Amino acid sequence: MSEAILSRNFNIPDAHKLSVAEPRGAYETARKVIGALKPEEVTNTVLASNLRGLGGAGFPTGKKWQFIPKDSKKPVYLVINADEGEPGTCKDRYILEKDPHQLIEGILISAYAIGSHKAYIYIRGEYVLPYRNLQSAVDEAYAKGYLGKSVFGSGYAMDLVVHRGAGAYICGEETSLLNSLEGKRGYPRLKPPFPAIVGLFGCPTIINNVETIACVPHILKNGAAWFTALGSPGNGGTHLFSVSGHVEKPGVYELPMGVPLRDLIYKYAGGVKGGRALKAVIPGGMSAKILKADEIDVKMDYDGLKAAGTMLGSAGVMVMDETVCMVKMLYYATKFFSHESCGQCSPCREGTGWAHKLVTRIYRGEGSVKDLDTLLTIARNMEGRTICVFADAAAWPIQSYITKFRAEFEDYIVSGRGKAVAAELEAAGAHAH
Amino acid sequence: MGYKGKACDKPAPDFSSKLKALDAQAELIVAKYDQKSAATLTLLHLAQDACGYVTPEIEQWVARWADVTPVHVHGVVTFYSMYHQAPVGRHHIRFCTTTSCVLNGSEDLLGHVKKKLGIQNGGVTPDGKYSLEESECLCACDQAPVMQVGDDYHSQLTAKKIDRILDGLK
Numbered sequence: 001m002s003e004a005i006l007s008r009n010f011n012i013p014d015a016h017k018l019s020v021a022e023p024r025g026a027y028e029t030a031r032k033v034i035g036a037l038k039p040e041e042v043t044n045t046v047l048a049s050n051l052r053g054l055g056g057a058g059f060p061t062g063k064k065w066q067f068i069p070k071d072s073k074k075p076v077y078l079v080i081n082a083d084e085g086e087p088g089t090c091k092d093r094y095i096l097e098k099d100p101h102q103l104i105e106g107i108l109i110s111a112y113a114i115g116s117h118k119a120y121i122y123i124r125g126e127y128v129l130p131y132r133n134l135q136s137a138v139d140e141a142y143a144k145g146y147l148g149k150s151v152f153g154s155g156y157a158m159d160l161v162v163h164r165g166a167g168a169y170i171c172g173e174e175t176s177l178l179n180s181l182e183g184k185r186g187y188p189r190l191k192p193p194f195p196a197i198v199g200l201f202g203c204p205t206i207i208n209n210v211e212t213i214a215c216v217p218h219i220l221k222n223g224a225a226w227f228t229a230l231g232s233p234g235n236g237g238t239h240l241f242s243v244s245g246h247v248e249k250p251g252v253y254e255l256p257m258g259v260p261l262r263d264l265i266y267k268y269a270g271g272v273k274g275g276r277a278l279k280a281v282i283p284g285g286m287s288a289k290i291l292k293a294d295e296i297d298v299k300m301d302y303d304g305l306k307a308a309g310t311m312l313g314s315a316g317v318m319v320m321d322e323t324v325c326m327v328k329m330l331y332y333a334t335k336f337f338s339h340e341s342c343g344q345c346s347p348c349r350e351g352t353g354w355a356h357k358l359v360t361r362i363y364r365g366e367g368s369v370k371d372l373d374t375l376l377t378i379a380r381n382m383e384g385r386t387i388c389v390f391a392d393a394a395a396w397p398i399q400s401y402i403t404k405f406r407a408e409f410e411d412y413i414v415s416g417r418g419k420a421v422a423a424e425l426e427a428a429g430a431h432a433h
Numbered sequence: 434m435g436y437k438g439k440a441c442d443k444p445a446p447d448f449s450s451k452l453k454a455l456d457a458q459a460e461l462i463v464a465k466y467d468q469k470s471a472a473t474l475t476l477l478h479l480a481q482d483a484c485g486y487v488t489p490e491i492e493q494w495v496a497r498w499a500d501v502t503p504v505h506v507h508g509v510v511t512f513y514s515m516y517h518q519a520p521v522g523r524h525h526i527r528f529c530t531t532t533s534c535v536l537n538g539s540e541d542l543l544g545h546v547k548k549k550l551g552i553q554n555g556g557v558t559p560d561g562k563y564s565l566e567e568s569e570c571l572c573a574c575d576q577a578p579v580m581q582v583g584d585d586y587h588s589q590l591t592a593k594k595i596d597r598i599l600d601g602l603k
């Protein structure tokens with residue numbers, strides 16, 4: 001495994017406490033940066049590092065920061081997206097729970113760069129232990145004067161509030177998150193205006209993912225060139241890859257951007273469970289298009305996966321072996337999206353519900369081959385027609401599973417074996433509704 | 434929007450003294466935010482943790498502190514899966530039913546839980562001890578199959594492990 005940077009404290013007992021984190025280097029860089037460098041210098045270093053947002057969209061972080069209007073009369077906010085919810089992804093949880101001071105240090109430096117004196121961390125409601133560790137780290141930082149009226153005695157004021165979500169996947173979408181943080185239903189907002197201009201409470205706001213911000217101290221410490229060299233062209237640094245499903249050693253692996261997917265599965269995660277053959281891989285969380293076993297010779301970075309017709313997304317890698325039924329997998333995918341659609345836009349609300357109904361019918365042995373084409377039509381009509389890209393994300397599994405495994409879907413329908421599957425599930429009382 | 438407990442059909446208990454005891458904390462919470470309304474979710478968490486679920490009385494209490502209408506608060510309560518509008522069990526189980534957990538056998542394990550407790554999704558055992566919610570990905574997929582009981586995550590579940598965890602609760 002390559003050098004552990006973001007994950008270097010994950011296996012250190014009690015590293016969420018300042019007494020352990022500080023001797024291991026926490027806040028060293030922030031102390032050197034704040035007040036000593038100009039904010040533009042910080043932003044330029046981050047820009048030059050090729051750091052790209054690790055929440056899923058891969059937007060260059062330094063470039064995003066530059067969208068904040070100069071000399072804004074209104075306060076500027078930094079909002080940290082810790083709403084981790086993309087199925088297959090479990091990376092931010094490790095930072096929040098095991099090394100929250102790393103995140104707080106990143107927040108200090110990033111807020112300083114954009115001229116913000118107040119940051120909010122929006123953490124998903126189910127993450128109770130990570131919340132507790134994070135909140136106690138924030139309390140420790142306040143007690144030491146690393147947060148508050150004069151950070152490290154520099155005169156720079158910085159407040160940080162940890163805000164708990166309440167169970168809605170959509171709130172990971174940045175504008176939905178802002179509404180939720182303002183105490184409303186988490187409905188995504190129309191863009192433009194972009195949050196950098198009109199964000200939280202109508203003020204200029206930068207929203208970044210937990211892992212993105214955790215990279216910042218390391219970039220400032222070791223330099224942009226160092227960070228760039230760690231990754232692949234245009235994709236700086238390392239990334240926390242969550243690997244789950246049918247592998248021998250599921251886990252979160254910190255590896256350079258651009259690591260071959262094949263290596264991730266076979267070299268790091270120990271290969272397919274039980275030595276079985278690989279059938280398919282979802283490379284970037286539930287929303288990413290699926291790859292067949294013969295499509296895994298791709299580089300795990302934003303550009304590599306885009307070229308392969310899918311996306312890096314949140315780098316949640318879900319591995320499926322030869323025994324997996326794709327109809328069942330699509331059933332669970334459409335269940336997720338129909339469950340989590342916020343209902344604001346009709347194509348999404350109706351489309352995800354209708355698609356799940358059709359897939360359920362197929363899964364239970366009551367579907368027809370014609371349903372497959374209806375599903376593809378529904379998916380096509382969901383793309384690009386809604387306020388946020390949730391509907392697009394819901395369309396991609398439908399399209400990719402059915403197109404890449406069409407023969408299996410047809411065989412499942414024609415053979416009628418769904419009836420037996422339904423009976424089995426009924427007997428086990430297991431069916432998820 | 435995830436599991437939503439049905440609105441309660443029994444008359445809601447009087448939570449006024451419990452809420453009164455939370456007033457001091459509510460004041461501190463509201464002060465942390467740049468706008469009072471932003472405290473809505475946090476106040477709901479606070480009240481639900483103390484009272485078990487959210488009643489119209491609680492919605493009004495939150496509305497007063499957050500300076501919004503009770504209707505606004507109700508809209509928030511119904512949007513988010515973690516707010517309950519009816520009592521749940523002393524031990525509320527969120528059982529992950531998403532892809533990585535399914536790949537690791539969560540369907541059978543969910544069946545096991547349902548049979549063991551004699552309840553379905555959204556159900557509460559007659560003694561009020563357990564309630565069950567089929568949830569979407571809890572984002573501990575590297576440890577699948579996963580469930581959350583109360584605040585705590587339990588991972589790499591087997592039927593035996595589930596029995597041990599659930600039977601061990603008071």
Ligand SMILES: Cc1cc2nc3c(=O)[nH]c(=O)nc-3n(C[C@H](O)[C@H](O)[C@H](O)COP(=O)(O)O)c2cc1C
Binds near residue numbers: 055084085173212
């Ligand atoms: C439906 C949906 C869900 C999302 N969920 C998350 C999430 O859980 N965490 C996250 O950091 N970004 C999530 N995003 C991406 C955010 O909208 C946003 O791009 C990101 O927080 C920006 O930070 P970054 O530039 O550091 O990646 C989601 C986007 C969509 C459309």
Ligand code: FES
Binds near residue numbers: 089530531534535569
């Ligand atoms: S799929 Fe169950 S925790 Fe992610």
